[in-house]
Amino acid sequence: MVGKRNLEDNFKKVADRDYRVPSGCAVMGVMSQKRKKFTGRAVMKAIGVMRERTNGLGGGYAAYGIYPRYADHYAFHLLYDDEKAKEATEEHLEKNFTIDKYEAIPTREVEAIKSRPLLWRYFLEPKGMDGSSKDDFVLKAAMHVNRNIKGAYVISSGKNMGIFKGVGYPEDIGRFFKLESYRGYLWTAHGRFPTNSVSWWGGAHPFGLLDWSVVHNGEISSYGINRRFLLNFGYHCTLSTDTEVIAYLFDFLVRKQGLAIEVAAGVLAAQFWDEIGRLPEEQRKLYLALRMAYGGALLNGPFSVIVGCESGMIGLNDRIKLRPLVAARGDKMLYISSEEAGIREICPSPDQVWMPEAGVPVIRRFESGGENG
């Protein structure tokens, strides 16, 4: 008997590892401003409501505050195709880092998830740095693995945070990674609807870089120049995804150029010249200069993005709002979602629900104190 599976094997597999493919998506983010921790259950439930927006070819989560025992270590989540990739990567990591702990990322059998790569995590302390900052050193190491070691891919590399993602519906991916057993104060989630046949685990969202994590719904029409703009400042985009450039742009503008997050958001979803022209003198001068200097960083085309980082959460729409984004707050919690239904599922009566305006970022920072990070 010719099984369905055998038939499928006859078709071409267009993997997002090799091509940039557009995709529609669901995004969700929840944070406690007081760093009050909660398990992954809430965000799994919320993203599950938006199943219609996904097609089972990608789901993932970013969780902050989940590794308090190793809070000062860079937590590397690694995805390997095979043992050979693992050996090569570990050799590279041992050379550059003190590995204080490593282990397989705990998973459970889930029927819907048929095949899986090797998944490992490492808690690292950089050693023998070549004069660069720790963050730059780590960034370089992660880029090296992604670019040069075949079959190995760094999923996340930040402190006290981790990214869990794979091919499947987000609810299944969440169960697979046992996210109900982690406790964090900021969670983002993503369900994907790509326009290709097979997906690669590394191609799912969130995309992570140092403490940055990005979930994104949309297609960046400016991708070609964003990528080349970053090249001018020493960033080599190695993956074929829009999301990668968004993470790099945040890293470049905020960490390297020292812009406040609000200002960086004003670069990525810049105001129109007419609007800039109507600003008060000081602001007009500032935003004129920003658009002049960082024009290549402007994100054009439809997108809604949720970014997690060490200081809080950011929601951002493109400047003419071509993709949905809803926010809500209540009880020192911030919710950002593709659909209000996702929010209502876990917070039935928030104090306020609003539609962020096109290009106007939603930014919440953690209050100092709270549950120990």
Added chain:
Amino acid sequence: MVKRPVPNEFIIERDEKKCIACQACVRACSYDVHTYDPETDTVESDDSKCVGCHFCEALCPTKALRTVRNPSAYKENANWTAEVINDIVKQAEQGGVILTGMGCDKGQRNYFDHMVLNASQVTNPSIDALREPMELRTYIGTKPDCIEIDYNENGPVLKTKIPPQLELQTPILFSAMSYGSISLNASIALARASAEIGTFWNTGEGGLHKALYKYGKNTIAQVASGRFGVHAEYLKSAAAIEIKIGQGAKPGIGGHLPGEKVSAEISETRMIPEGTDALSPAPHHDIYSIEDLRQLIYALKEATEYEKPVGVKIAAVHNVAPIASGIVRAGADFVAIDGLRGGTGASPKIIRDNVGIPIELATAVVDQRLREEGIRHKASLIVGGGFRNGADVTKAIILGADAVYIATAALVAMGCTLCQKCYQGKCNWGIATQDPYLTKRLNPDIGARRLVNMLRGWSFEIKEMMGGMGINAIESLRGNRENLRGIGLMEGELKMLGIKPAGEAW
């Protein structure tokens, strides 16, 4: 020995039934093609003098005239074309260099015609350019490495001092055409159109006529190897300064202005004797290398108190990428590159048609090189050389240009039909001439109106194509080569252009 004439290129067909012998054509033609015979009350045409400019046709009140190609032909030969044979005949007669005007007409591959644009379908929406804002505003000048901001309680305040910039409402400027090569009326039309659209025109190397100083804030003043008309007041009057090293139509040699065009006013503006040929030296004799260029850039910045962008114009040649890199490192605020098809008022034909590379390739390799070296933001890139419409402009910007220079298209908008006889100074359309009888044919207000119309049309076209690609700001198009695909190009060419072949997805 029989003296062999060069066959005339065109034949004037006069419809005798329509011709009323009004002699409008006789008065119109500066090449004296048409003559009136009072005895027979008819007008005759000497085809051998016709340059094919179509001015008489435009003026003929009864539409009795038609300029057609001369069908008299040599035996067909792919290598020994009529042009080749005729050039040899001319040189055998006179010995010397054959002059010509306008850009290369030899039809080397035009890469613009081998590249196609993208449009949005389903996965991202196209943006309706008629209903949504579409931004073409462009700034030319050095951008800072980093924007420093003071964060105080009243909000963020800009700390970085931004170097001087030119603000363009559309990414198209008028390229250098000197007063001398073109008439004062043509210059006025360019200046007025620039002011109205919000862009810039370029003086070329001919200095600035007194009547044009009032357009200073839309003027780029050129400093070329001949230094014609260059003085402090000239530099200070302009919005930016451009050092001309080379020109696409004649890389490696200096500018030519035949003495026939050096009238009293030209003489005064250029500060040279009336009627003398104004031949610029091939190199600047104070620039024998890149460090000398740096000195001139900074001498001009000093002279203008660092208030204006100072750029450098070069011809697109084989080594254009490293040369451009050196120019940026020498402190230029913009680099202008003129390609193989760039126009001219006068150039040796052999140089125009055989030296330099197409602007499409030069744009792509320079933009890529500057990005790889991390200095792309330090200078803007203006490219020119045969841009024909909004699509050419859009494609050049996608390849990486900040803005484009146009000149031939501007002349066509004012009447030019590319007869390529600019160097004779007898332009019937009143553009490339200094003869007062001819220059008054070009009304600067009407000329300006036509230029504005053309730029407006091109800008609309660019916006429509941008919207189709799902992009609403020109900076998201600039260098965004994902939006371009090549058709019928070889792998090496695609690599130079940094684009994929048509049919390949992202």
